[in-house]
Amino acid sequence: xxxxxxxxxxxxxxxxxxxxxxxxxxxxxxxxxxxxxxxxxxxxxxxxxxxxxxxxxxxxxxxxxxxxxxxxxxxxxxxxxxxxxxxxxxxxxxxxxxxxxxxxxxxxxxxxxxxxxxxxxxxxxxxxxxxxxxxxxxxxxxxxxxxxxxxxxxxxxxxxxxxxxxxxxxxxxxxxxxxxxxxxxxxxxxxxxxxxxxxxxxxxxxxxxxxxxxxxxxxxxxxxxxxxxxxxxxxxxxxxxxxxxxxxxxxxxxxxxxxxxxxxxxxxxxxxxxxxxxxxxxxxxxxxxxxxxxxxxxxxxxxxxxxxxxxxxxxxxxxxxxxxxxxxxxxxxxxxxxxxxxxxxxxxxxx
Ligand code: IPM
Ligand code: MN
Numbered sequence: 593x594x595x596x597x598x599x600x601x602x603x604x605x606x607x608x609x610x611x612x613x614x615x616x617x618x619x620x621x622x623x624x625x626x627x628x629x630x631x632x633x634x635x636x637x638x639x640x641x642x643x644x645x646x647x648x649x650x651x652x653x654x655x656x657x658x659x660x661x662x663x664x665x666x667x668x669x670x671x672x673x674x675x676x677x678x679x680x681x682x683x684x685x686x687x688x689x690x691x692x693x694x695x696x697x698x699x700x701x702x703x704x705x706x707x708x709x710x711x712x713x714x715x716x717x718x719x720x721x722x723x724x725x726x727x728x729x730x731x732x733x734x735x736x737x738x739x740x741x742x743x744x745x746x747x748x749x750x751x752x753x754x755x756x757x758x759x760x761x762x763x764x765x766x767x768x769x770x771x772x773x774x775x776x777x778x779x780x781x782x783x784x785x786x787x788x789x790x791x792x793x794x795x796x797x798x799x800x801x802x803x804x805x806x807x808x809x810x811x812x813x814x815x816x817x818x819x820x821x822x823x824x825x826x827x828x829x830x831x832x833x834x835x836x837x838x839x840x841x842x843x844x845x846x847x848x849x850x851x852x853x854x855x856x857x858x859x860x861x862x863x864x865x866x867x868x869x870x871x872x873x874x875x876x877x878x879x880x881x882x883x884x885x886x887x888x889x890x891x892x893x894x895x896x897x898x899x900x901x902x903x904x905x906x907x908x909x910x911x912x913x914x915x916x917x918x919x920x921x922x923x924x925x926x927x928x929x930x931x932x933x934x935x936x937x938x939x940x941x942x943x
Contacts, residue, residue: 593626594658594898602635602675603872604882605663611884611936612661612891615910618943619895619903630657634679636667636872645678651686659894660687660865663887664872677729683865685723689857690753691760692722692836693893694869696823696843696853701915702923704848706820714846715770716826719761720836722857724753725786727833747786749832754793760860761830762802770827773806774798777815777831777839790832815839819846844869851883851923854890856897864897866890873925881926884936885911910942 598613600606613629620627632650639645654660665680666672683689698704698714706714730746765774776794778787791809798807810818812835818825819842831839844853850870857865868886876882892907914920919938921929928935 593628595628595630595656596894597632597654597657597660598629599632599634599660599662599679601663601665601679601872602637602667603664603874603877605635605665605872607878607880607932608868608882608884608887609661609663611932611939612887614936614940615888615907615943616661616891616895618940619900619906622906622943623900623903625900625903635665636670636675639670639675639678640667645675646682651682654683654687655863657863659863659898661891661894662865662867664868664870666872666874668874681727684857687857687859687863687865688723689859689862689865690721690723690756691858691860692718692720692833692840692855693764693858694718694720694836694840694843694853694855695889695893696819696826696840696847698847699852699912699915701918701920702848702852704846706823706846709823713824716823716843717764717768717828718836718840718843719757719764719828719830720840721749721753721757721831721833722836723833724749725833747783747832747834749786749789751789751793754790755797758790758794758797758830759801760858761828762797762805765805765828766802768828771806772804773808773827774802775808775810775815775826775829777810777812777829777835779812779835780809781811786832794830812839816842819843840869849883849923850886851925852885852889854886854893856890856893858897864894866894866897876925879926880931880933881928882932883920883923883925883928884932885914885920885923885939888936888939906943910939913942914939 600609731744734742780787896904
């Protein structure tokens, strides 16, 4: 029996999570997997009512779960930063989910804005460091509001933080059925401290522990160019938190849009959390027009991490078959030709 915390969150979160759970329940029935779902109403509405974002007691409860399934976070009436830091980042940090795994995979039948590229060209994963670097929030504002104001935001990495992220990326490349290649995405020409550490750690670990994995390096700006120009070059890309955040939005576009891009916040030794990488899209809330495929793909990732390989394959297979019907006209909000729940039903019918 797996205990899954479900946090639908804000905006379109609840309506897409319902579809994800629909698929998860279909898989559970077919594969005879038992789930217990525990619902939590954290998010903007609860914060506006009670002033509470994520109490420490809830974080402790999360530690007893097998996984967390998250919709989306962000509310138009809540100042930016409060929910992101107080809920999403607090969960990532508090549960030490030090990997953010974001597959960039173009499924057949999905349109990519990248000209002349198809599913055989666009299939890589980004391993984003997820609990440190610029996101740690180190820094300050001095003399705020004066002409002498100074703001700092520190990008700090320890060797240990870098090593555990690199190890995950190399191991992932080893078991992935592709080119057995890891590309480090950095900025060694300017960030000569932090990415020097990353590069040395990458080369040392690569040479000593993973001699059979190809090692490659590119600056983050060049990666942005090549992700569009030659996406087929990539197998596993590993990078720090901030660059990973940025390049995975680009990755989402390359794979056909936010409607399909999923991510896992992973603690390989603890509790992981799965989510679509898009935001709460407030203007589409309650309209039943947003694409649920990213959220559904996220539950596939969850099954994989739980060790339910067959269940994970079922989810991916069902997504592919649903797309192959041609009934989903586009993955854009309001452009699917079907409603959110109809897309969920369609995918569920192929489980
Ligand atoms: C993401 C999001 C978050 C991030 C925000 C909402 C804090 O953009 O998951 O990529 O920056 O990590
Ligand atoms: Mn982001």
